Amino acid sequence: MRLDSTRVLVTGGAGFIGSALCERLLGDGHRVVCADNFSTGRQANIAHLLTEPGFQLLTQDVVEPFDVPGPLDQIFHLASPASPVDYQRLPLETLRTGSAGTDNVLALARAKNARFLLASTSEVYGDPLEHPQPETYLGNVNTVGPRSVYDEAKRYAEAVTFAYHRAYGTDVAIARIFNTFGPRMRLNDGRVVPNFIAQALDGRPFSINGTGKQTRSLCYVDDMVDALVLLMRSPHRGPVNLGSTDEMAVLDIAGLIADQTGNPLRFTYAPLGQDDPERRRPDTRLAQRLLGWSPATGIPEGIAATISWFRTDLGSSR
Structure with a gap:
């Protein structure tokens, strides 16, 4: 591979999306510095990259000020706990990563004159009252609820990103990432796809919070990485919604995974979590117009690839 x-x-390069992004950037011939403190990322996600020319691992918590010697042209800031299990286990760390951590990474971008892309989230919309959610929707967020540490961390991160742009002229972009799934997710991370796959592979009933009629829009990780790369290479600042417009009920997601694993379609029910959104689907017309992007991987195809990866991962770890 010839490096450019x-x-x-x-940052957060050993996480689920971050490791796929590192792999893609290396495949495109770029030199990549992966920064992670491994609070939620996994060494296994990047183990195959450690011998790649142009790849460098920096064990670093972005909450602490840091430098990367040498030039930097682009910074993708993905560092943050992202699943409910993680950010409720690490509430203060999540808030500090979104605030002090984002400040530190923006300061680095300013010092290096690098373009900075913030991986924000659909959680900035809270439990939305407008459907689908366009970038102009200001949200319905409970600032003191159990999900608030993640919601407010990302809302602050968006605010400070634009503050750096206005105050210093820092070249910035904001991606609002909607539900993403695929290989390298952790089975115990609390999100619907890995939860259901873990239950199916163990032959357990599917656990449903609420009625299961609440919806999610699922985007395969390779498509999300494509979108992040396109936004970074564009001149646009955003925010830009990135995700799938294919909306599925949670019960239907369970049915799809049951069909592909052969697990009987049985359910257990628990109350819906506080502030858990009933419906979430992005309005992605801006991404289509500015980036020429829309997801290319169908949900059944992506689910099949994810199940296959989990079967292999579980087999190698047992």
């Missing part, structure tokens, strides 16, 4: 002169920092 572009050097890219990916």
Whole structure:
């Protein structure tokens, strides 16, 4: 592989999306610095990259000020606990990563004159009263609820990103990422797809919070990585919604996974979590117009690839 002169920092690069992004950037010929403190990321996600030319691992908590010697052209800021299990286990760490951590990474971007892309989230919309959610929707967020540490961390991160742009002229972009799934998710991370796959592979009933009629819009990780790369390479600041417009009820997601694993379609029910959104689907017309992007992977195809990966991962770890 011939390396080009572009050097890219990916914070949270050992995470689910971050590791796929590092792999993609290396495949495109860029030099990549992966920064992670491994609070939720996994060494196994990047183990195959450690011998790649142009790949560098930096064990770093972005909450602490840090430098990356040498030039940087682009910074993808993905560092943050992202699943409910993680950010409720690490509430203060989540808030500090979104606030002090984002400040530190923006300061680095300013010092290096690098383009900075914030991986924000659909959680900034809270439990939305407008459907689907366009970028102009200001949200319905409970600032003191159990999900608030993640919601407010990302809302602050968006605010400080634009503050750096206005105050210093820092070149920035904001991606609002909607539900993403695929290989390298953790089975115990609390999100619907890995939860259901874990239950199916163990032959257990599917656990449903609420009625199961609440909806999710699922985007396969390779498509999300494509979108992040396109936004970084564009001149646009955003925010830009990135996700799938294919909306599925949670019960239907369970049915799809049952069909593909052969697990009987049996359910257990628990109350819906506080502030858990009933419906969530992005309005992605801006991404289509500005980036020429829309997801290319169908949900059944993506689910099949994810199940296959989990079967292999579980087999190697037992």
